[in-house]
Amino acid sequence: MSDVMNRFSSMKIGTKILIICLILVIIPSLVIGSVSYIIASGAINDQVDSNLVTLTNGIQSMTSQSYDLSKTKLDSDLNLLRNRFAEYGAPSITGGKIAYGSHVVNDNFEVVDSVEADMGSKATVFQKSGTTAIRVSTNVIGADGKRAIGTEVSGPVYDAVVNKGQTYYGMADVVGRKMVVAYEPIKNARGEIIGILFVGVPEDNVYGPLKQEILSSKIGENGYLYVINSQGTLVIHPTLTGENMGDEDFVRQMIADKNLVTDTSKKISYLWEGKDAVAFYTYFAPLDYLIVARVNPADFSGPVDNLRNAIIIILIISIGVGSFIALRFGNTIARRMGDLVELGRKVMVGDFAGAAMEIDKNERMVTGGDEIGEVSEAFTGVVNNIQLFSNAITAISADAVHGKLTSRGDAGKFQGGYATMIQGLNNTINAVVGHLDAIPVPAFIINKDYAILYANKASATMAGSSPKEMVGQKCYDLFKTGDCRTGKCASGQCMAAGRMASSETQATPKDKQYDIAYSGVPILDENGNAIGAMEFFTDLTDIREAARQAQGRIDNALAFINGEMGKIQNGTEQANANV
Incomplete structure (x- = not known):
């Protein structure tokens, strides 16, 4: 350190001024620019991560609901098939064939x-034969256009239903067609399994809307959703459906972690086609679905890259301007010091007349430090501008962290590169808000008093209002859900617990009614304290209405069966009376 100071002391004054000016310009600009870049980049990355988590959780919720709906449908169809056969009597093997009472099932359709x-479902009866089960009655049509009589049930189904006596639910390839299926054992009077009942519906009938939602979802420029199973096969993918990716390291990692992400999401970064990719994934075990939302980070780094480039440009300009100022005024000071040295030499040798003449003819000797004053004023202005710039960025960042996404910096208070950087940060927040507004899922941000700080377009549409009108209003006054102002409120729970909370309820904004599933994600300050929440909705109205209609059809079918059973019972009583 002493060597450095000694070298600095021995430098010319112009060089010292140049070094000092460069240090004063470069270090503050570099620090402020780096802080701005890190804050902006971190805010965008956090927002992208939040969006991916919301997407994966939303698709998992839709998958669960579709699965539950399909299971209800299959159970209803199985009950109908079983009851219609039971009308003929108990199942048994008669003459080498399955029969219910005297009703022979084989080749009887x-x-x-x-x-x-009645139900639009495929149905089949399998008869146990040795270590397999054969179709003996079915409405499943094979590739040859004929009923698929004589075909065998698959090994995994046989093991689950016959060997283990379980009811099997899942998806299967039924004579070349993907179907959602259910199999249950047929037991005779002694409890022995003699066959299998099967019902199924085409996979697209149940999971078609879910697939369409996944395939139509686009995240940024190149991001998308896809589904992969535990074998590494892409079940749903925009371009690669059916291909196996099990050899990829990131796929093996997701498969290894699947049981850890059944009720949460996990982040993974990997290289795909030579580009960085970031994904969040979750697992839905009943269908063996790994649901993945992936993006290219470069799709969202544009505003941050612009900010970085602006910082570099400002830094280069600052270096150039600082060097020019330092050299000019350093040389001026050096010349003035040279004049003083020459004057001192004249005085030293006693040339007083020459010294007087030098003072008279050399204006530099008699003028004050105007240039030095200008440099001082310039640096004062630079410091003030940097401080104002730092305050503006800090205020914008603080508002963004607190969920006030409507807050923007006033670029009009700055000039040149500073105004460009403020506008660049405004554009970054505008881009983030634009992504939120483009999401078809209703979302809004509230403070701890449940006052809305930000609302996207989808939530405004559901509330029958506009995003601007919603800001400042209480969320419970707009959406009027059954959870509002109760302990069931997911946003209240997440702010109290400091972690995401979810619930399902009905919203009734402006006399409309929606069945919704929603989640609240806490917004935390720098100390980890909840200062608000971000709430996301999923509209379940259509799904719930479909479930209610399906239940209505089931109730009608059961009423019809009960009526027919009543007629049979009345006929039997009449016959007994006649006897």
Whole structure:
């Protein structure tokens, strides 16, 4: 350190001024620019991560609801198939064939066809034969256009239903067609398994809307959703459906972690086609679905890259301007010091007349430090501008952290590169808000008093208002859910617990009614304290209405069966009376 100071002391004054000016310009600009870049980059990355988590959780919720709906449908169809056969009597093997009472099932399609006619479902009866089970009655049509009689049930189904006596639910390839299926054992009077009942519906009928939602979702420029199973096969993908990716390291990692992400999401970064990719994934075990939302970070780094480039440009300009100022005024000071040295030499040798003449003819000797004053004023202005710039960025960042996404910096207070950087940060927040507004899922941000700080377009549409009108209003006054102002409120729970909370309820904004699933994500300050929440909705109205209609059809079918059973019972009583 002493060597450095000694070298600095021995430098010319112009060089010293140049070094000092460069230090004063470069270090503050570099520090402020770096802080701005880090804050902006971190805010965008956090927002992208939050969006990906919301997407994966939303798709998992839709998958769960579709699965539950399909299971209800299959259970209803199985009950109908079982009850219609039971009308004929108990199941048994008679003459080497399955029979219910005296009704022989083999090559008899009356019951399975009636189930398809009433419920639109495929139905089959398998007869156990050795270590397998063979189709003996079915409405499933093979590739040859004929009923698929004589075909065998798959090994995994046979093991689950016959060997273990379980009811099997899942998806299967039924004579070349993907179907959502259910199999249950047929037991005789002694409890022995003699066959299998099967019902199924085409996979697209159940999971078609879910697939369409996944395939139509786009995240940024190149991001998308996809589904992969535990074998590494892409079940749903915009371009690669059916391909196996099990050899990829990131796929193996997701498969290894699947049981850890059944009720949460996990982040993974990897290289795909030579580009960086970031993904969040979750697992839905009943269907063996790994649901993945992935993006290219470069799609969202544009505003941050612009800010970085602006910082570099400002730094270069600052270096150039600082060097020019330092050299000019350093040389001026050096010349003035040279004049003083020459004057001192004249005085030293006693040339007083020459010294007087030097003072008279050399204006530099008699003028004050105007240039030095200008440099001082310039640096004062630089410091003030940097401080104002830092305050503006800090205020914008603080508002963004607190959820006030409507806050913007006033670029009009600055000039040149400073105004460009403020506008660049405003553009970054505008881009983030634009992504939120483009999300078809209603979302809004509230403070701890439940006053809305930000609302996207989807939430305004549901509330029958505009985003601007919603700001400042209480969320419970707009959406009027059954959870509002109660302990069930997911946003209240998440702010109290400091972690995400979810719930389902009904919202009734402006006399409309929606069935919704929603989640609240806490917004934390720098100390980790909850200062608000971000709430996301999923509209379940159509799904719930479909479930209610399906239940209505089931109730009608059961009422019809009960009516027919009543007629049979009345006929039997009448026959007994006649006897």
